[in-house]
Amino acid sequence: MNYEEYKKAVEELNRYAYHYYVEDNPITTDEVYDKLYHEVLAYEEKNPYQVLDNSPTQRVGDVVSEGFHKALHKSRMWSLEDVFDEEDLKKWLARIFKLDDRASFYCEPKYDGASLNLYYEGGRLIQAITRGDGVTGEDITQNARTIKTIPLKIDYEEPIEIRGEVVIFKSEFQAINEERAKNGENIFANPRNAAAGSLRQLDSSITANRNLVFLPYGIGQNTLDIPLLSKRMEFIYSLGFKTPPYRAVCKWLLDIEKVYAKMKDERDDYDMMLDGMVVKVDQIESQESMGYTVKYPRWAVAYKFPAVEKITTVKDIILQVGRSGVVTPVAVVAPTNIDGVVVERATLHNFDEIQRKDIRINDKVIILRSGDVIPKIIKVLEHERTGSEIEVLRPKECPVCGSELLDEGALIKCQNLTCKARVVNSIIYFASKQCLNIDGLGEKIVKALFDSGLVKSVEDIFSLTLEKLLALEGFKEKKSQNLLDAVENVKGCDCWRFINALGMEHIGEVASKSLCSEFGLGFMKAEKNDLLTIEGIGEEMAESVLEFVRVNEEHILRLTEILNPKIPEPKIEAKDNPFKAKTIVLTGSLSHPRGEIKEMLESLGAKVSGSVSKKTDMVIYGDDAGSKYDKALELGVRTVTEDEMKEMLDD
Template sequence: MQQEEAQKKVVELREQIRYHNRKYYVEDAPDIDDYTYDILYRQLQNLEAAFPELRTPDSPTQQVGGAALPQFSKVHHQVVMESLHDSFSHAELQEFDRRVRDEVSPVTYVVEPKFDGLSVSLEYRDGIFVRGSTRGDGTVGEDVTENLRTIRTIPKTLTQPIPYLEVRGEVYMSHDSFFKLCAQQELTGEKPFKNPRNAAAGSLRQKNSQITAARVLDIFVFNVQQITGKTLSHHDEALDYLKQLGFTVSPFYKICHTIEEAIDAVEKVGSVRGSLGYSIDGAVIKVNDFAQRQELGSTAKFPKWAEAFKYPPEEKQTKLLNIEVNVGRTGVLTPTGVFEPVALAGTTVSRATLHNQDYITDKDIRIGDMVTLRKAGEIIPEVVSVVSHAPDSEPYRLPAVCPSCGSPVVREPGEAAVRCTNAACPAQLSRHLIHFVSRDAMNIDSCGPAVIEQLISKELVHSPVDLYSLTLAQLTSIERMGEKSAQNLLDGIEKSKQNDLSHLLFAMGIPHIGQKAAKLLAARFGSMSALFQADTADVASIDGFGDIMAKSVTEFFSLSATAELVGHLRDAGVNMESALRVSEDNRFAGKTFVLTGTLPDLTRVEASALIEKYGGKVTGSVSKKTSYVLAGEEAGSKLTKAQKLGVPVLSQNDFQKMLS
């Protein structure tokens, strides 16, 4: 390859890799799997090695891929949180060993799993957890202390009051927690996470730590970054000491005296990865002796004393027996492939989503085909390609009518989804009701998915309106529903009538309208009646709304079924007004509030609504730009930081005086 051609290819690869870095590290929504990314990255590395003059400091090969998000306070890492150099063959691991032994000898290695999650730093003073942060770009990360406090496997107090300790670990989501989260997201109409790594990263980087707590995250700690009050000389010694302090460390690691032993250990880790309850994407070989690590040093991006081995994704061929079509809460038809069972990455695979019609058409997937299956992220099976078509096979098309109710289906311009047009479709009822009663929607206590299914099977509810006419006698007729439980449910239903309009708008399941957009609609129009009168231009004028969202809102409120539903809910006593309506009184304009602790008479949601009503802004972290910290009982590190920075601290009484 000539230099001119190489330079063009280098520019193209860098643009692709930067884009995928942002999707993976910052947005937690990758477009490609790790294996495809690794191929792109290796191509760039090879070109820069062949043409050293093309290597520049801003190349992705010279930088860690992440970045700190603006919604969190920044943390400058005293010890850089480096990335690892990847190998894909035994020969490359042997080359790593040669480089190490050219510098230091004799050498012992520690081999341990490479966890697939989000890398974090945990800091302790006198044995107390004081701060936690993400890796970010390796030098600057995000302060996510409050969210990390919700992870039960992170010790808040160590077994020894060591003066200062900084450790590095990987926050992950177990496969069980991941599947439960995806099931809940599908029921409530949210887009499910693609894999556990993105679920863990998205859950940890939440403004609301209660959301993080509900996601059930875990951590493995694998490195000591800094320590005072204790001398450690070897990595295996450090891991043993971390276990004594109360940390969960790598569950299996092995000391190896030769690279052959290390390669054997790497293969053994690979042989069990499919049976683990969490995702790993490789194994890591580390020099055991800390003094030797110091001597070996680092490149601009990688430590020279460690090497990661990335396992290639396992692929198997099998036969596509059938394509089943399911109908979701919003009416979207989702095709699922049913295959001859095949062992793949430690589990038996017989089903995999085929996403949508475009996916099926692009790969020309037909019933009876021999296909290649792969597990993305070692957990979600996907069709990689079609090996061969069955004789007399025909291109597959999603049905023209809903498989549940027989109503016509439509595909809106610009959308991949095909939807059932019948709002009363039975397949949508269960999912729609579960979403309607969920916490961020109408927040009806004691009305979980199991109760909803029982109410439907007993034919007590056919739409959300029916919830508001349930009686104690009807509820106590349900299996395992005692009088106390039934009364609690009725109380929850009654209480939901007083919810702000924004909750009702989100509960109604307007296409393209999430919780945040529902709040903006409620604040802009103030009442349900005003929304029925709004045109597309009115809705599109809301900051953050595009043409698709605006059109979706006006089309939803033009339906006779919507008018009928709202009329019945109004008759049942459900509130149709919003306290979020933008006020002419902008006393908090330009002011930023942070809430911490428990207020005596206000929930955080209520306090936030009042602040936003008067033009203020609520954020999740304290900085020099914070105007006020509203603190209640058991206020934590946010209060401490506010006092340190001199940010005014308000009690609820102070806040109410400002309101009056």
């Protein structure tokens, strides 16, 4: 075999594999494939410097990693807003049609697996990154290369991110669990857990043996000049990726409901697990115009399938005290298997709900679990009562510290700031990965430090010394020094991590980043109206920030001095120009990508909005301008062509 014959053999093997793994339509026998494979392998062993990147021999996992490294996505991987019924969907569609009354929708399955982002450049698979927090994930490229439904080479040279879900087919999942049981290993609870666990194996040969399947559902960074998402996905499938079992483009609610009903009714017949249907605006221009909230794209939702319900028995109701002092009742139920997950607890939210539903210990109840949502009790089977049921009384004393509780009706709070549960939970949250990420400061260590009296508040962790730690049982020198180093290393942390670690009610990672970006540490002096100008922050969140700062200002200042958080670079104020401080809407076909124009205008101090209102100062339009242009004329808003915009920029 010479080099040209070798290249043709690799191409032929990839064609065989595509028909077998992607098309589910074999075009040769295993014998023919294996014979050609070994001929290719023999050539590569003799000519190791001529091995092609897309050779099927490069899929064999033979690397054992020490760990996975963090890697940044080229563009953010967003979560999706969930809708659960037709009414929710109607509300979402109403919002969409307000922004674009000509929108149509691309519907596809919502796979229940592990999200993965593939980055190609020059037609080659360069990197594969897990979803992570949407901005940063783990580089698992070596493992991804073993997945036969991921092309190592595609017929497209430009840089592109292809997003999808890694799943394990139901038949494969059953075979894996049977093998694990035979070997005395723990079995996987469901195919999603199996897929996620298989994807993150340090030994890539294990990943290679699991028969994982990659199913594309979207595109990240790209330079595609294709105006519709449905057509873009067709292009992606044409590059050698597996197509979904069903997909459709719809215009109206009735069309979407028909597709949803078909997927819901047939989901048990699909090879992979589905937990709903994704609905996305099909027009890319409209997607860019609609933009994002702090958490989700406005132009897409996950229409979830009905949750699974089971009957179980309430064995007990226990009380949990959170870091804000709120006492939350939790139902302990008889272990119940729901869709592969054994459920032993159900949320009750508050005591008003217990009274409204008349939930009693020993009651038979129906619990509901939807996706990853914690199960909840939806109905008490009163006709099943035997007289052994015990009523649940509203607590008057904190179950942790014994102090009197403040009963505000819906909420019952422990007011004792030194309550162990409040302090411990605050420190655990403060040190968690999404906050300061203090390695080694988990629940067990925090409780030990609190019980010893060394730590009575978050600030106390910064006064720990090696001498103090070594005096505690179970603290060896290396472990203690590692903890002290981890605590020291968080000094100079990012501003948003500091804000998130404070544990303000309703303020999570996304809102913390927004506060940091807008105000830095000046969020403490922000007034309510200032907070409400930030996209995604509403009344309740703004009030939470104001109340927390009022009560804890000294505490925040002390922590600021200790940590000296890293403030982001201040925004450079734009010079005076015709667009500064103006609210602008873009519409129609423009000569440059809308994202580029939006970024340019924002750098000039403009606010680019997705919809026209009386507050709009200017509408910049291109060819085929539609309803936004008409509305601008109706409201008397200034309209500017793209050429006029360029003249204004030149001036």
